[in-house]
Amino acid sequence: MIRDTSLSSKLWIRAVWIFVGFFILNLFAMIGSVVTSSFATRWLGTWFPAGWTTRWYSSAWSEFQLQDVLLVTFEVVGAVVVISGLLGVTAAYALARRDFAGKKIIMLVILLPLIVPPITFGIPLATVLYQTGFAGTFWGVVAANLVPTVPFVILVMIPFIEQIDPRLEAAARVFGANTFKLFVHVLMPLLLPGILAALLLVLVRTIAMFELTFLVAGPTSQTLVVALYYAVFAAGVRAVQSIDAMAVVYMVTTLVWLIIALRFVNPTQIVTRAKQQPAH
Amino acid sequence: MTMTVLAEKQIIESGPSLHQRLAARGFDAVTLLVIPAFALLALLFVYPFAYGLILSFEPKAGSAWSNYQRFFTDPYLYTTIWKTLLLSVPVTVLNLVVSLPVAFRVRLMYRQRLLTTILVVPITLGTVLIAEGLLNYLGPQGWFNRTLIAVGLIDHPLRLVHNYWGVFASLLINGFPFTFLLVLSYVTGIDPALEQAAATLGANARQRFTSVFLPILMPGLAITFCLSFVQAFSVFPSAVLLGEPAGQTRVISIAAYQAAFEEYDYSMASAIAMIMGIVQLAIVLGMMATRGLFYRGPVAGTKG
Amino acid sequence: MTIALQKFDELRLEQVRREFGGLNALKDVTLTVKRGEFIALLGPSGCGKSTTLNCIAGLLPVTGGSIWLDKRRIDTLRPEERGFGMVFQSYALFPHLTVKQNVGFGLKMRGVPKAEISRKVDEALALVRLTGQAQKLPGQLSGGQQQRVAIARAIVIEPPLVLMDEPLSNLDAKLRLEMRAEIRRIHNTLGATTIYVTHDQDEALSLADRIVVLKDGVIRQVGTPNELYEKPAHIDVADFMGxxxxxxxxxxxxxxxxxxxxxxxxxxxxxxxxxxxxxxxxxxxxxxDDLMTGEPGQxxxxxxxxxxxxxxxxxxxxxxxxxxxxxxxxxxxxxxxxxxxxxxxxxxxxxxxxxxx
Incomplete structure (x- = not known):
């Protein structure tokens, strides 16, 4: 790396860091104002609230039926993680190990749900789900969420599987492992770090997936982020602090999983998965 | 169908079995593992899209094209394209233009991970929470306006929510980290020896950027622009919560949502979704067409 | 032959130090390189040989001492102001430029007129025996050809000094021998001054006029291949000399x-x-070779x-x-x-x- 030490480049560097600092400062201030508000007794026209309280959490908990919402959220997320893991890893294995006619078309179908924004395909998807009666149900929400997560798992796993030497599998077969044993004793241990990383990212993304859940969820199949949207949308009905308390609950839920995920993945992986597509 | 069955029979009788022949072309039990995932996507992605496309030509009333006709003649509908572009294009360009110099600095950092972790937070929190946060933070009594007044830059609070700027800010907070992390991954993917080589050959910092980095980065920047643009173009929750959903920030996804869930006109909603997809596709294709002008290939250097 | 390298008398490193995170540090490296010499910097990985080269090239700042080209102090100059030619281990060819554009890059940066760039590039490509490949992209060339492009690119700017950082380590054994001879031939043809970093003592012994053995950021011995081979001054040098x-x-x-x-x-x-x-x-x-079976005794x-x-x-x-x-x-x-x-x-x-x- 070449480090330039001229005056103009020093000014330039200063400007870049000021921008980054400004961005991060505003980000934290924004999060901070939500957290502050959620603990405020009354906060009008001053820098800081008049007093502090935790009662908004208990009121949010009962007003928004957070217990039910959280339960649904985790059920949805759990089902999405398990199903996209099963379908995604097996498909990724086939795509990483075999070259066959029509592979490019399949890759395109897998890539598109990640590139097309959820709101665009969500509306026709919701239409179909409403007409088949799936919309509003638990499985309707899970199905909608699978559309981007299965391709995501596939694209994360393909390069991961490709780097495992196929001769290792051949060797296991030579030593008498059948397909099942091969999978359990050879592939699983090798793939586990990749699967774990992929599924944690799916988990974080599904908790935060608003559009698809919003379009297909009914009153009993709302996840936390959709409930939060309705609460903000209907602001004025409830106290602001109560909504902010709910927002904090949502933040904590998401960030806890993000922190866990970051122990296994690089932060850039959260956005750059689309780059992992194999070269055609 | 019967023809192929017959043909297969013949193959079984003479020469290698069907099983072997298929395996030779890459079809065997392992290949079949792709079927469940593909079937799911066919059912939940390809089929709804095709269904939506057909449905958009089966309006509640009028001729096949009447949904599209209505969209492009009703100013309340067709202006949404313009309003959405007015938000998404400037934000995407700004994000990209700012990301590039920042990525070039961060590439030299030893503790990149702390910064990238911080920047992943707004992406993870998602648009709804950012919208709620900004309502507090950018509101007339929020910390942002208070600080500006305290510093003496302004006398009266700026109106930053429930209008264009609120949505703009939320797209910036969500979009900048996304754009930046993509750009960073492209920038760090370039072999540092290329810059060193350019320097020893007499290129100064600006020449190294314009003659080496920029041409190599161009395809990656084009992809980044497309991905960031498509995200910004589909802005929805923040346009409702932070913007002026009936006016200035009535973006195209709001129009689609209202058609589907307020008017229950799925045919019209599908038509708007298709238009949304086509505008995105047009910009992406336009961007990709320019890619043909640039170098495409490995950027990690030219090892062996 | 119109590729005429700039003349100078000597390059001097005076107590060059670089202290940075322990490994790859340099401790008071003092060395004089005369015009026309082929110097090999030899040592195990992490000994500071590449660091020394990068300090001479200006890619790494020194933290102490000075580097002189005759009476001009150069360690404070930026790499683009030093005008040395450098060949990198990974070749570092610009993937988006053709062979011809790669070789002409340095001349273009210097604002040389197009016709002259073209003439000089052709000449450099002829010298490395790559005529006819000029319009290809680096990705279309074999490893050996890429290596030749990298050398042509370094010499076409007529540098006083050519720096080479393990240029042969990415080639297979046969090609390595071939390119070794090529590098020496080009050095002799141009009357160049070359500083060559390697961890392979065979390469150093066969190529260099003088070898500098480094270990842990310290010069252990400087001498002709014969001196080092016959009379290593330090156990580490002996280790390296077989x-x-x-x-x-x-x-x-x-x-x-x-x-x-x-x-x-x-x-x-x-x-x-x-x-x-x-x-x-x-x-x-x-x-x-000197330990053989025999009778008991001294x-x-x-x-x-x-x-x-x-x-x-x-x-x-x-x-x-x-x-x-x-x-x-x-x-x-x-x-x-x-x-x-x-x-x-x-x-x-x-x-x-x-x-x-």
Whole structure:
């Protein structure tokens, strides 16, 4: 790396860091104002609230039926993680190990749900789900969420599987492992770090997936982020602090999983998965 | 169908079995593992899209094209394209233009991970929470306006929510980290020896950027622009919560949502979704067409 | 031949230091390179040889000392102001530019007129024997061809000094020998001054006029290949020059230029290459070629054969003494595995070094 030490480049560097600092400062201030508000007794026209309280959490908990919402959220997320893991890893294995006619078309179908924004395909998807009666149900929400997560798992796993030497599998077969044993004793241990990383990212993304859940969820199949949207949308009905308390609950839920995920993945992986597509 | 069955029979009788022949072309039990995932996507992605496309030509009333006709003649509908572009294009360009110099600095950092972790937070929190946060933070009594007044830059609070700027800010907070992390991954993917080589050959910092980095980065920047643009173009929750959903920030996804869930006109909603997809596709294709002008290939250097 | 490298008399490194995170640091490196010399910087990885090269090129700042090109101090200049040609280990060819544009890059940066760039690039490509590949992209070339492009790109700017950072390490063995000869040919044709970093002593011995051996950021020895090969000044240099037997012992007596060490139950006498003191620990270094089976007596180790390999004209084996010292030896006849033999080296072929400086 070449480090330039001229005056103009020093000014330039200063400007870049000021921008980054400004961005991060505003980000934290924004999060901070939500957290502050959620603990405020009354906060009008001053820098800081008049007093502090935790009662908004208990009121949010009962007003928004957070217990039910959280339960649904985790059920949805759990089902999405398990199903996209099963379908995604097996498909990724086939795509990483075999070259066959029509592979490019399949890759395109897998890539598109990640590139097309959820709101665009969500509306026709919701239409179909409403007409088949799936919309509003638990499985309707899970199905909608699978559309981007299965391709995501596939694209994360393909390069991961490709780097495992196929001769290792051949060797296991030579030593008498059948397909099942091969999978359990050879592939699983090798793939586990990749699967774990992929599924944690799916988990974080599904908790935060608003559009698809919003379009297909009914009153009993709302996840936390959709409930939060309705609460903000209907602001004025409830106290602001109560909504902010709910927002904090949502933040904590998401960030806890993000922190866990970051122990296994690089932060850039959260956005750059689309780059992992194999070269055609 | 019967023809192929017959043909297969013949193959079984003479020469290698069907099983072997298929395996030779890459079809065997392992290949079949792709079927469940593909079937799911066919059912939940390809089929709804095709269904939506057909449905958009089966309006509640009028001729096949009447949904599209209505969209492009009703100013309340067709202006949404313009309003959405007015938000998404400037934000995407700004994000990209700012990301590039920042990525070039961060590439030299030893503790990149702390910064990238911080920047992943707004992406993870998602648009709804950012919208709620900004309502507090950018509101007339929020910390942002208070600080500006305290510093003496302004006398009266700026109106930053429930209008264009609120949505703009939320797209910036969500979009900048996304754009930046993509750009960073492209920038760090370039072999540092290329810059060193350019320097020893007499290129100064600006020449190294314009003659080496920029041409190599161009395809990656084009992809980044497309991905960031498509995200910004589909802005929805923040346009409702932070913007002026009936006016200035009535973006195209709001129009689609209202058609589907307020008017229950799925045919019209599908038509708007298709238009949304086509505008995105047009910009992406336009961007990709320019890619043909640039170098495409490995950027990690030219090892062996 | 119109590629005329800029003239200068000497490049001087004066107590160049670089302190940064322990590894790859340099400690007071002082070296003078005369015009026309081919200098090899030799050492194991992390010894500071690439760091030295990068400091000369300006890619890494020095933290102390100075670098001079004749009367001009250059360590404060940016790399683009130094005008040295450099060949990188990964070649670092610009992937988006054709061969011709790659080679012409440096001239373009200097604002040379197009016609002249074209003429000079053609000439440089002819010199590296790549005429006809000019319009290809680097990705379409083989490793050896990429290497030639990298060399052409470095010399076309007519640099006073050509720097090469392990340029052959990415090539297979056969191509490496071929390119080695090419590099020397180009050096001679142009009358260039070359500083060449390598960890391969064969490369250094066959290419260089003078070799600089570095270890842990310190210059251990500077000398002609012959001097280094015959008279290594330090045990680390001996290691590098093929003294595969490095036997630790205690000095029991000295006589003139020779010293005798006690090694377990045996004694070994050799020529002192650094001053040692009676009673102190020291090393005896012996090449495998000089340790052969023979009669018991002076400078003989009783050992048991562990492995034996046929090498065409001779055998090379390993043996272990009763004190657990492993020895590598040569033999002109087959020796049975497990046999007890005596391995002898003539005292004038044994070098004695004090323990690491």
């Amino acid at each position: 003294f595969r037997n490095r036997i630790k012992g205690r000095v029991i007596r000295q006589a003139g230029a020779s010293a005798t060490l006690a090694v377990g139950g045996s004694e070994v006498t050799g020529i002192m290459r650094s001053s040692v003191q009676d009673g102190s620990e020291a090393y005896a270094a012996i090449r495998a 400078n003989a180790f009783a050992a048991r054969i562990e492995t034996i390999e046929y090498r065409g004209r001779e055998f090379v084996g390993t043996a272990r003494t009763s004190d657990g010292i492993d020895l590598v030896f040569r033999s002109d006849h087959a020796v049975a595995l497990g046999a007890n033999v005596h391995l002898r080296a003539a005292p004038e072929r044994v070098l004695v070094f004090s323990e690491a400086m």
